[in-house]
Amino acid sequence: MPQSSEFDLIRDCFSTGYPAASDLLLGIGDDCSLITPPADMELAQSIDTQVAGVHFPADAPPGLIAGRALRCATSDLAAMGAVPQGFHLALTLNNSEDWFLRDLAAGLRLTANTLNMPLLGGDTTYGEHLTITVAVQGWLPRGLGLRRDAARPGQDIWLTGKVGGAALILDEVLRDPTRDDQYTAPYYHPRVHLSFGHLLLSLATAAIDISDGLIQDTRHIANASGVVMNLDAEKIPTAVSGEHPRWHECLTGGDDYQLLFTAPADARERIEACALTARLRECQIVGEVTAGDADVCVHKNNELLVFSKEGYTHFRN
Amino acid sequence: MPQSSEFDLIRDCFSTGYPAASDLLLGIGDDCSLITPPADMELAQSIDTQVAGVHFPADAPPGLIAGRALRCATSDLAAMGAVPQGFHLALTLNNSEDWFLRDLAAGLRLTANTLNMPLLGGDTTYGEHLTITVAVQGWLPRGLGLRRDAARPGQDIWLTGKVGGAALILDEVLRDPTRDDQYTAPYYHPRVHLSFGHLLLSLATAAIDISDGLIQDTRHIANASGVVMNLDAEKIPTAVSGEHPRWHECLTGGDDYQLLFTAPADARERIEACALTARLRECQIVGEVTAGDADVCVHKNNELLVFSKEGYTHFRN
Known part of the structure; x- marks a missing residue:
């Protein structure tokens, strides 16, 4: 258990410097946080855990890891088109040494401010990892959330940018x-x-963020x-060209958090305008939805590529 | 990483058998869960972590541990007087063996149904602990939450039941x-x-659930x-009598999750009626709030008891 000075440090690290939440009535320090929901809105929520040695190197700087954890979790809000309210x-x-806690909190605060995510409450415990x-x-807004079950035959499949980095x-x-x-930034x-994501409401139909690999996550929508x-x-924009020996990993590796979404063809111009507004460089159509048994088909030079868990093999069509 | 059959098992374990949430629009299986907040209500939230070997014995049955974790977290809602909506x-x-997952889920489901807490969403990861x-x-209801900062001089201090078990x-x-x-049930x-807790809205002023020890948690209100x-x-109703050598541990040990709350004297009859309604056996007045620098004073037979971290010493008043 931490000494009382460590409790003070933890309180200092997590009580100030985060974005303010206009709808927050009661923050850290009571049994619960309290917020006032706005009228006629739905609440979108997601929870995400990252463990040292499993999801990130155990000796990585804690500030980088905390910032990344907040980005990864918040990406689920982007994939629904939600406006962020905050996080617990x-x-x-x-490790409860001063430098460790301060570095962790500094990285978390920086990211929370970048994403405009107020810290609403929390719990600090000790463990080996x-x-x-x-x-x-x-x-x-009611009924407008970008779900995974709304892709329809004839619609375009879009991707917000490069995968594989x-x-x-x-x-x-x-x-x-x-x-x-710049090289480790994608990670x-x-x-x-x-x-x-928010601009896509009323334009896109289904959406998902690519966290586990383009193919696998596309299959969730299928x-x-x-x-x-x-x-x-x-x-598909990839971190290396199609001739590179590791090109296929761009399609099966995760952690890029690009959005993949579907939309009717008549939304193309408006989606491109939204991409300009959001300053996306590479948002583009990477495929199309067709009718049939749920599946993902990846074509390259008129070949159907088949990806297995270990890598990929391909068969001529 | 789990095999796909394990993913199926995890989905089976956590997708059915939980209480239904009337306000749930989208549950497990998308990027986010979606709920519709009722009009004119505040949302009370709390997050709580329990780690094997730190908060519970690593070899304890997973179903007991999962049920206990849900009870401990939900107690924070009780301490605010909130009506439960659900949990992530x-x-x-x-361990992802069949028996382990099934036992864990069975214990969680049983408790979720007892507490009427729908499971809204989640994340499953692997780690050593x-x-x-x-x-x-x-x-x-707006403005009625039982906060820690609302105790006032002259008010009674109440406790919902026995501590120390x-x-x-x-x-x-x-x-x-x-x-x-029955002996391990308090744990x-x-x-x-x-x-x-919900009945106490408009009657009690401040409230807290006793998770870290009666004295320490009372100090949070002070x-x-x-x-x-x-x-x-x-x-104070305790698990052992005042002469027992371990009696003081009842006041400094945690994990009972009784509610300690303050209320004006003119609310006594109504609080007793609410205690009957909620079938509490031992809800009673255990002290009073007075003016002065924030502190907790425990008296026994006209002696002022002083509790240190290691135990307690007492001085004659």
């Missing part, structure tokens, strides 16, 4: 977890498409919507 | 974590005072309200 934090610490659980929430840099992150530059600081998701590999 | 679950599993994070939420049985729980009977199945909390030890 459950932290299991294996650093474990960060983030429970995020946001508001959605995080997966391909993972070896380097494991080798040097302190490296924090430590994945872009969270909050404003674009299954929930009961459609075939046809992806054109040549149109 | 973040589970870090060190079983870690259970429960994020609970409920609704409160959980602390005194802990040695036995550690010796035989599978023991699940594994602490009563959550949801209906009584500090938040800026008052002296005077407790009369002879009026």
